[in-house]
Amino acid sequence: MEDRIIIFDTTLRDGEQSPGCSMTVEEKLRMAKQLERLRVDVIEAGFPIASTGDFEAVRRIAGMVETSSVAGLSRTVLSDIDRTWEAIREARKPRIHTFIATSDIHMTHKLKKTRAQVLSDAQRAVAHARSLCPDVEFSCEDASRSDMEFLCEIAEAVIESGATVLNLPDTVGYSVPAEYGAMFRTLRERVPRTSGIILSAHCHNDLGLAVANSLAAVENGVRQIECTVNGIGERAGNAALEEIVLALKVRSERLRVKSSVNTEEIYRSSRLLTNLTGMVVQRNKAIVGANAFAHEAGIHQDGMLKSALTYEIMTPQSVGITHSTLVLGKHSGRHAIKKRCEELGYNLSAEELERVYGEFCTIADQKKEVFDEELLAIVEAVEPGAQEQYRLEALHVSTGTNVRPTATVELKSGEDRLVDSATGDGPVDAAMEVLRKCVSDVADIRLEEYHVDAIRGGTDALVDVRVRLSKDGKILTSRGARADIIMASVEAMIAGMNRLLREEHENRGKNPR
Numbered sequence: 112m113e114d115r116i117i118i119f120d121t122t123l124r125d126g127e128q129s130p131g132c133s134m135t136v137e138e139k140l141r142m143a144k145q146l147e148r149l150r151v152d153v154i155e156a157g158f159p160i161a162s163t164g165d166f167e168a169v170r171r172i173a174g175m176v177e178t179s180s181v182a183g184l185s186r187t188v189l190s191d192i193d194r195t196w197e198a199i200r201e202a203r204k205p206r207i208h209t210f211i212a213t214s215d216i217h218m219t220h221k222l223k224k225t226r227a228q229v230l231s232d233a234q235r236a237v238a239h240a241r242s243l244c245p246d247v248e249f250s251c252e253d254a255s256r257s258d259m260e261f262l263c264e265i266a267e268a269v270i271e272s273g274a275t276v277l278n279l280p281d282t283v284g285y286s287v288p289a290e291y292g293a294m295f296r297t298l299r300e301r302v303p304r305t306s307g308i309i310l311s312a313h314c315h316n317d318l319g320l321a322v323a324n325s326l327a328a329v330e331n332g333v334r335q336i337e338c339t340v341n342g343i344g345e346r347a348g349n350a351a352l353e354e355i356v357l358a359l360k361v362r363s364e365r366l367r368v369k370s371s372v373n374t375e376e377i378y379r380s381s382r383l384l385t386n387l388t389g390m391v392v393q394r395n396k397a398i399v400g401a402n403a404f405a406h407e408a409g410i411h412q413d414g415m416l417k418s419a420l421t422y423e424i425m426t427p428q429s430v431g432i433t434h435s436t437l438v439l440g441k442h443s444g445r446h447a448i449k450k451r452c453e454e455l456g457y458n459l460s461a462e463e464l465e466r467v468y469g470e471f472c473t474i475a476d477q478k479k480e481v482f483d484e485e486l487l488a489i490v491e492a493v494e495p496g497a498q499e500q501y502r503l504e505a506l507h508v509s510t511g512t513n514v515r516p517t518a519t520v521e522l523k524s525g526e527d528r529l530v531d532s533a534t535g536d537g538p539v540d541a542a543m544e545v546l547r548k549c550v551s552d553v554a555d556i557r558l559e560e561y562h563v564d565a566i567r568g569g570t571d572a573l574v575d576v577r578v579r580l581s582k583d584g585k586i587l588t589s590r591g592a593r594a595d596i597i598m599a600s601v602e603a604m605i606a607g608m609n610r611l612l613r614e615e616h617e618n619r620g621k622n623p624r
């Protein structure tokens with residue numbers, strides 16, 4: 112019999128707190144919904160004590176998720192644990208995840224506590240959490256650089272206090288596979304009581320070994336892996352969920368364990384996250400990169416044509432990548448759009464369909480054919496239910512040889528109309544400049560990054576623009592998809608401004624860790 116591996120997704124906690132990956136409450140809810148469709152076992156929804164925005168996101172995810180467990184992270188401070196419990200108590204399967212650093216480096220320099228103090232903090236925290244919640248995970252932060260004797264001592268103590276899961280993270284991405292696996296093997300030998308709980312791995316990718324380390328842990332008795340979609344996370348990121356899940360699946364005869372993840376939802380989860388955060392995955396990224404299933408080298412193609420088994424260890428279909436030839440055009444009605452979206456995995460509400468259809472018609476008017484990838488970009492660029500403070504009413508651009516590029520923009524904000532014009536180094540620059548002039552309360556936003564992609568490669572393709580904006584240290588990415596590059600840029604910019612304003616409103620007093 113194969114053992115089951117618990118997939119603990121921390122995209123919304125460890126992933127989200129890394130630079131450039133922050134999401135609004137609404138965006139986190141969308142991602143959580145998709146994670147549930149992906150059938151991860153545990154969704155770590157956030158760090159409730161970090162801010163009211165974090166608390167609210169965790170609370171709403173806990174109330175919404177039906178099948179997965181919902182975990183909230185907490186330090187060992189008892190009032191933090193109470194606050195975390197408050198956020199997750201409505202979940203069908205709540206889990207309190209509490210942690211304290213156990214390496215001498217962290218205890219001495221960060222916590223300024225002795226081993227005895229850390230041990231007693233951990234025991235007290237776990238016992239308190241357990242008095243509130245039947246499922247309690249304890250993590251020894253920086254476990255891979257902690258003293259093995261002390262790890263065993265603390266494991267014994269927290270199991271005694273009621274921990275149901277013990278996580279030993281490689282917080283700084285320092286370990287190598289044999290060593291990380293051995294840590295678990297030694298722990299199991301020296302602390303037999305670990306057989307009554309779940310051991311968990313949590314690896315960072317600083318040396319590119321997060322997935323390898325996680326699998327080494329599995330080979331040494333670990334039955335929970337903590338990971339993130341696309342491997343997002345602090346610095347070089349966390350272990351990538353898609354790589355772990357496919358490794359477990361493709362190599363099940365060797366690893367002899369299995370997960371419950373629905374691999375056909377992997378590609379969609381990856382795309383949604385990219386869309387929400389703007390963190391694009393590299394083309395050669397395993398499983399979800401654009402080239403992951405491309406066999407272009409002549410000798411490989413020859414082999415593939417003779418038998419897919421020659422070079423293909425898994426199929427694109429198994430991770431939900433579909434290649435369709437269906438083309439929509441300006442005469443396609445609402446019904447056809449709705450149906451195609453459903454086939455691509457998006458069940459649009461009536462309101463969403465209206466907005467997607469509106470966008471689609473504008474684009475189909477300009478270009479004859481709309482392909483699946485382009486339809487997806489349209490769907491993903493439409494934010495559900497978002498209140499938009501600024502709307503584009505009109506845009507005029509002039510450019511050419513011997514002309515200073517000039518843009519005129521008309522925006523609507525409630526009943527107000529804002530019109531202005533500006534010049535720039537190019538038409539996009541001029542359009543950006545005029546937006547900044549129009550919208551005084553986001554005048555201090557900075558354009559950090561500007562990225563253009565033609566979705567199907569040709570000049571007649573839909574243009575996908577992503578912009579990275581910052582304001583008062585807050586960074587976010589937004590997106591616009593249009594047939595026209597300047598329109599797409601302006602749409603992306605306005606969507607980003609609207610989100611910055613919304614978040615400022617939502618996250619008053621946010622002070623992330």
Ligand SMILES: [Zn+2]
Nearest residue numbers: 125282313315
């Ligand atoms: Zn981490």
